[in-house]
């Protein structure tokens with residue numbers, strides 16, 4: 090049951106588990122734990138319910154869930170010293186389903202070497218790619234796209250689940266851009282049938298968390314059908330601010346505010362933090378769990394000195410190169426197209442609005458025949474965790490700004506560095522737990538990151554260098570990109586870096602701020618079984634625990650983390 094008003098929660102001391110955050114991971118774990126009718130769970134979610142919200146449900150309206158809405162925490166980074174002191178957005182979902190209710194819906198698992206590296210750095214073989222396959226499949230149902238097109242050769246059914254709660258599909262509406270991308274592929278940019286095969290090198294058909302033309306989020310997949318369980322309660326509009334040990338020995342109590350009033354709820358078994366990459370460390374720090382000297386400087390009593398809390402923040406820098414195209418669309422026509430697409434979606438869940446952002450996506454390694462890449466590898470070694478793991482992603486999209494820019498009027502080519510070595514932080518702004526955290530991505534503090542980004546931008550320019558693409562694209566939409574294009578293919582580092590530093594933003598895949606490490610290690614925040622080191626009664630179960638970002642988008646990994654967390658927690662009660 091969903092409680093809109095916390096004063097209606099029937100009991101504040103009878104739940105076995107209190108989960109802080111009803112986002113992606115919190116929803117999965119709540120759902121799985123309450124499969125056992127003897128296990129009682131209360132989920133505290135700061136945001137509102139996802140139910141009945143059109144811009145969440147309709148995939149084509151994803152851009153409207155961005156900053157400025159009540160569905161978003163609307164955070165912003167501190168000025169980035171290596172990005173001309175620009176501040177960068179730090180969006181996160183503020184709604185049931187969390188960021189899975191507002192995300193771009195790409196479903197990509199990354200490479201097998203990503204997860205094998207997690208196993209190596211944590212000493213827990215359960216994180217190996219092969220061991221996790223059952224969890225990828227358990228979470229997923231691969232479903233047919235709504236346009237009923239023949240999907241043979243667009244993915245490998247053997248890699249996917251068919252019985253899981255989360256619906257995944259390939260695009261249910263074709264675009265002219267699809268053929269431009271697929272027609273470009275050759276030995277430099279090969280086709281890959283299914284980039285979820287553990288070796289994602291090549292361009293393939295995008296898989297998205299969409300079913301029956303609608304967004305499939307952790308809330309729709311893992312909560313909606315189970316809210317009638319008497320052992321599962323979900324309180325929305327409930328902002329957790331602090332956790333503490335009411336009896337002095339183990340963490341058992343969460344203080345949250347509802348309607349501005351503080352309320353304490355006590356867990357009989359454990360408190361599970363699932364507030365996400367920015368807010369989980371924020372809650373720990375506000376509760377006196379973190380670096381003792383940083384806490385003391387804020388006059389926060391130290392409960393447990395855990396210096397790694399909020400460190401290791403990892404985000405993949407991304408650049409969106411914007412082009413004008415030979416398909417201009419008048420504002421009036423765009424408005425008509427938009428209204429028609431909404432009407433079609435409302436009538437039968439088909440048409441343009443069933444698409445997320447792009448039907449195609451590519452993953453690539455740096456070109457080792459380039460002297461710059463050879464020098465880079467000589468200085469820094471292999472940057473990817475394995476030889477079949479990509480260094481960068483190329484994402485071709487219509488600049489789809491639903492009302493003003495309907496179809497191919499502009500084109501965006503995203504270049505993403507998938508192997509960032511820069512590490513940022515989440516720290517306290519003040520001792521006021523209601524204030525926002527300080528978020529520092531610290532982009533390009535590791536010098537190799539900008540070198541990889543140069544290759545990613547060059548890769549995008551190489552992709553669009555063919556006659557078909559040159560017919561489609563009329564001109565770069567910014568003077569900085571125009572300067573790069575003018576010098577292509579021998580772009581000077583000065584011109585390239587001016588473009589990169591001015592335009593780098595996020596790929597929306599921040600992870601790692603409460604990293605896992607081996608049990609007993611004196612670094613890291615959680616053990617591989619999610620227990621917070623040195624603190625009884627408390628686990629972190631969200632994407633903040635990833636020691637490294639997978640070479641892809643983060644939600645597939647988040648579902649796997651949550652499924653595994655639920656099994657481990659079930660096994661230990």
Ligand SMILES: Cc1cc2nc3c(=O)[nH]c(=O)nc-3n(C[C@H](O)[C@H](O)[C@H](O)COP(=O)(O)OP(=O)(O)OC[C@H]3O[C@@H](n4cnc5c(N)ncnc54)[C@H](O)[C@@H]3O)c2cc1C
Pocket residue numbers: 109110111112113114115133134135136180181182183184185186187188189191192193194195196197327328329330363364365366368369372597598631632633642643644645647
């Ligand atoms: C705009 C955007 C686009 C993205 N696009 C993609 C994509 O296309 N593909 C992909 O794979 N990944 C994407 N991601 C990333 C992906 O959605 C996240 O990695 C994933 O949802 C993180 O899961 P989580 O459970 O750690 O956190 P979240 O899903 O963010 O959940 C955290 C939850 O905790 C709640 N919460 C936070 N603080 C408190 C508090 N103090 N008290 C109570 N509740 C609290 C939040 O409101 C939220 O509901 C995107 C993310 C964003 C923000």
